[in-house]
Amino acid sequence: QSVLTQPPSASGTPGQRVTISCSGSRSNIGSSPVNWYQRLPGTAPKLLVYTNNQRPSGVPDRFSGSKSGTSASLAISGLQSDDEADYFCAAWDDSLTGWVFGGGTKLTVL
């Protein structure tokens, strides 16, 4: 139902690397940068990666983003229990002239 498609869930053990995908179309990811957010339960979403692969100050380099064509991905290496959260992608859509989002991926650290 969301314009951008993400897997609903992902999991990994401490120390592992996990990747979360985000698929869109030419009018959004294909023509605009992708931003990634982390949302802990009951808290405000936090910007994790902007412009496909840039990290705001304070975000550990364990988090990295990439984009190719109409898809993007977020990689989290050295998984920690604190990383357990919802992650969602966002991009501007030129056709809709508005922001579109992924449905969110719930990350579980086993």
Add this chain to the structure above:
Amino acid sequence: QVQLVQSGGEVKKPGASVKVSCKASGYTVTSNGISWVRQAPGQGLEWMGWISADNDNTNYAQKFQGRVTMTTETYTNTAYMELRSLRSDDTAVYYCAREEATVFHGLDVWGQGTTVTVSS
């Protein structure tokens, strides 16, 4: 520290209106645009619209045109989103988010969310 603090949860009857506030601190609300985004239970995030930094321009998602009004109030450094003619499917968590447009294009700071429940 830049922060957006939203008003508390609301329970409304169908047909009523709700006005959610979003108070900015650490920056002036008129220096950046504000977007409003909502998430209904079990659904993804949905962009509702945007108000420009100077309060002169708005861009509402087609779905909400005619039912939503977004404003900013300089002297209280607060943004508002009013949604009218509420229906049960407007039950959602509503977020405000600051629009960054210089370093990058995106929503860089979000409020904590306001739960709006529409029920008879």
